[in-house]
Amino acid sequence: MTSLSPIPTYEDLKIIFQEYSLVSPSQKTPRKSIYLSNIDQILNYNIPTAHFFKRSPDFPHENVARKLKIALQKVLVPYDFMAGRLELNLQTGRLEVDCNGAGVGFVVASSEFSLEEVGDHLIHPNLGYRQLAIEKLESLGHEVDQPLCVFQITSFKCGGFAIGMSTNHIILDGMGAKAFMENLASQAFDDGPLAVVPCNDRRLLAARSPPQVVFPHPEYLALDLPTGESSGPPVYDCGREKLNFRIFKLSPTIISNMKAKAKSTINKSAKISTFKVAAALMWRCHAFSGDIRHERDEKSTILTSINLRSRVIPNLPPSYSGNGVLPIGISTTFEDLENGSFSTIVELISNRLDDMTEEYAKSAFDWLEVHRGVPHGDYLIASWLGLGFDEVEYPWGKPIYCCPIVNHRKDICWVFRDVIDDGIAVMVALPAEEMVRFETLFYEFFR
Incomplete structure (x- = not known):
């Protein structure tokens, strides 16, 4: 078990940007507007990721950049919405995607560093990684002209390179992004077929008419915004401030001990996943890392998301490209968090995740239709476990490491696979004093 601090860290990777362009579908696609579900509507912010590759003698980065651009042109035909632009329907107050073929961003850059210099096996949460997946093309100016996705290939002096992808969360969730990357990789091979056929019908998760809210949904905050020209959908985002970053590692042995x-x-036959024990520990550490003394009966709420693909009937196709997830909240009192057993917290999380029914999911979509609200909690624990970005096979090989890129959001942590020790790593961002308390609580758990 280790806690890694970001040393060495490079906030400036000495990037030289060489090309900015737009890539459009290789053939004309129909002009249409894409319906966005109630979950799609509220996720209007970018998720930047980085996918690192070691040097390939057969594929210098110039060749990779050329193949990647051609692959993008081909894959944007079945993924035509990615080359479109967001627009607000003034009658409904809902966002839609105008499939106008305007294109995705494509950036070519180079760094003066080698991959070895960037960090310890790349897993330090270097702020400089933000330079590997820029979110906007400044030459386009207005927000309405900005692409919904920007790809960036950055070469390092060692011959390795990174493919950065900054994507508006509206158009893809994690599973959808994995399917997209599999298809992108397939098109980088000469005359390769699509790996999977994307399902772009987001009406599969449309609210019922009329809405039927049959459960309470305390994990959402009702905003009840008016519809019309001056009022688009709300945006679910997190506060930003100056933060410290740490990665907390849990080895396979420690995870097994935590599950035991x-x-x-609790029920010995209960399925206790790695994510559930990690979420319980992170919840307890975060709840008491702040400088506010909470009342004993005051509630603490974490947010996470559940994959709906196999939970609705009929099941969503695995290649569903929209947000096939549902943000859910899990709550208990600060008294129970502090003095209750670890197993009780895990059981609470487990029951909440395992009991998620199709009817509850439909009720949540209907609630969002009525109230135009957003998820509301103290801490969002997001999982990359099982996404498998590092399993995608490109002509130049599989990534040696894939990661979300750190940002200045203190109310979110990322749980992902530890590529060194085969355990898991949790990326935490907090103000300096809160990080000290968080780290103390983390180590006290194992004493």
Whole structure:
């Protein structure tokens, strides 16, 4: 078990940008507007990721950049919405995607560093990674002209390179992004077929008419915004400030011990996943890392998301390209978090995740239709476990490491696979004093 601090860290990777362009579908696609579900509507912000590759003698970065651009042109035909632009329907107050073929961003850059100099096996949360997946093309100016996705290939002096992808969350969730990257990789091979056929019908998750809200949904904040020209949908985002970053590692042995501890007082046959024990630990550490003294009966709420693809009937196709997830909240009192057993917290998380029914999901979509609200909680714990970006096979090989890019959002942590020790790593961002308390609580758990 280790806590890694970001040393060495480079906030400036000495990037030289060589090309900015727009890539459009290789053939004309129909002009149409794409319906966006109630979950799509509220995720109007960018998710930047980085995918690192070691040097390939057969594929110098110039060749990779050329192949990647051609692959993008081809894959944007079935993914025509990615080359479109957001627009507000003034009658409904809902965002839609105008499939106008305007294109995705494409950036070519180089760094003066080698991959070895960037960080310890690349897993440090270097702020400089933000330079590997820029979010906008400044030459386009107005927000309405900005692409919904920007790809960036950055070469390093060692011959390795990174493919950065900054994508508006509206158009893809994690599973959808994995399917897209599989298809992008397939098109980088000469005359390769699509890996999977994307399902772009987001009406599969449309609210019912009339809406039927049959459950309470305390994890959402009702805004009840008016519809019309001056009022688009709300945006779910997190506060930003100056933060410290740490990666907390949990080895396979420690994870096994945590699962055993969680099962000590609950049903021995219960399925206790790695994510559930990690989320319980992160929740407890975060809840008491602030400088506010909470009342004993005051509630603490974490947010996470559940994959709906196999939970609705009929099941969503695995290649569903929209946001096939549902943000859910899990709450308990600060008293129970502090003095209750670890197994009780894990059981609470487990029950909430496992009991998620199709009817509850439909009720949540209907609630959002009525109230135009947003998810509301103290801490969002997002999982990359099982996404498998590092399993995607490109002509130049599989990525040696893939990661979300750190940002200045203190109310979110990322759980992902530890490529060194085969355990998991959790990326946490907090103000300096809160980070000290968080780290103390983290280590106290294992004493």
